[in-house]
Amino acid sequence: MRILIANDDGYLAPGLDALVQACSGLGEIDVVAPEQNASGTSNSLTLSRPLSVFTAFNGYRYINGTPSDCVHVALTGMLPRRPDLVLSGINNGANMGDDTLYSGTVAAAMEGFLFGIPAIAFSLVDKGWAHLDAAARVARALVEQVLREPPASVPWLLNVNIPNRPDVDGAGVEVTRLGRRHASEPVIRQTSPRGDDIYWIGPAGDAREAGAGTDFHATALGYVSVTPLQVDLTDHAGLGAWRRALSGAKEGAR
Numbered sequence: 292m293r294i295l296i297a298n299d300d301g302y303l304a305p306g307l308d309a310l311v312q313a314c315s316g317l318g319e320i321d322v323v324a325p326e327q328n329a330s331g332t333s334n335s336l337t338l339s340r341p342l343s344v345f346t347a348f349n350g351y352r353y354i355n356g357t358p359s360d361c362v363h364v365a366l367t368g369m370l371p372r373r374p375d376l377v378l379s380g381i382n383n384g385a386n387m388g389d390d391t392l393y394s395g396t397v398a399a400a401m402e403g404f405l406f407g408i409p410a411i412a413f414s415l416v417d418k419g420w421a422h423l424d425a426a427a428r429v430a431r432a433l434v435e436q437v438l439r440e441p442p443a444s445v446p447w448l449l450n451v452n453i454p455n456r457p458d459v460d461g462a463g464v465e466v467t468r469l470g471r472r473h474a475s476e477p478v479i480r481q482t483s484p485r486g487d488d489i490y491w492i493g494p495a496g497d498a499r500e501a502g503a504g505t506d507f508h509a510t511a512l513g514y515v516s517v518t519p520l521q522v523d524l525t526d527h528a529g530l531g532a533w534r535r536a537l538s539g540a541k542e543g544a545r
């Protein structure tokens with residue numbers, strides 16, 4: 292068993308180390324993580340410059356790029372052998388609902404999934420690393436379970452959000468769907484020391500669809516939320532209506 296572990300908070304993040312320690316003994320582990328915090332970078336790849344790989348004092352490798360860069364480089368030439376599992380996290384803060392589209396943590400796992408490798412993204416719901424040790428035990432138990440009883444269809448991609456509770460490893464797991472968030476809060480406009488207008492992207496919106504069955508709902512009740520993800524963004528239910536709506540336009544253009 293070979294496991295590739297990445298994150299988006301950077302190679303020095305406590306959550307990365309906790310996940311690596313949690314997986315100790317499960318197989319051969321390679322760590323390839325961003326040099327700097329790359330939260331919110333989604334699936335971006337660095338195409339405008341080359342990437343450098345460094346090795347830290349503890350053997351972790353880090354790259355001056357994005358989470359997707361790290362997994363992409365690892366899988367497409369850097370690692371001598373293909374991993375059996377790609378893990379990402381443990382992230383400093385939740386990745387639920389629409390967050391998953393922006394998340395570098397989810398993106399790192401998704402990069403493994405896109406290369407046909409089962410992958411799991413782990414996030415702690417509240418920032419600040421409270422009860423990271425308990426979250427690491429949850430991660431370990433989940434990885435052991437999917438290794439013991441792997442799902443029938445491969446690859447698969449799981450998004451796991453873990454409440455910050457000292458006893459969360461006894462809390463139980465709920466398989467959920469993504470909730471929805473309201474649109475983000477407005478940007479925060481400030482004046483730079485040189486007199487220019489500068490803008491901070493505002494915080495994520497509150498949960499909008501957080502009913503039973505969602506990730507927001509499960510974690511609010513203290514459960515570990517596990518959402519199976521897919522990558523196909525097609526609006527399958529809308530295909531027929533769009534074909535009908537646009538067939539006229541096509542005729543008209545002739």
Ligand code: MN
Binds near residue numbers: 330
């Ligand atoms: Mn992050």
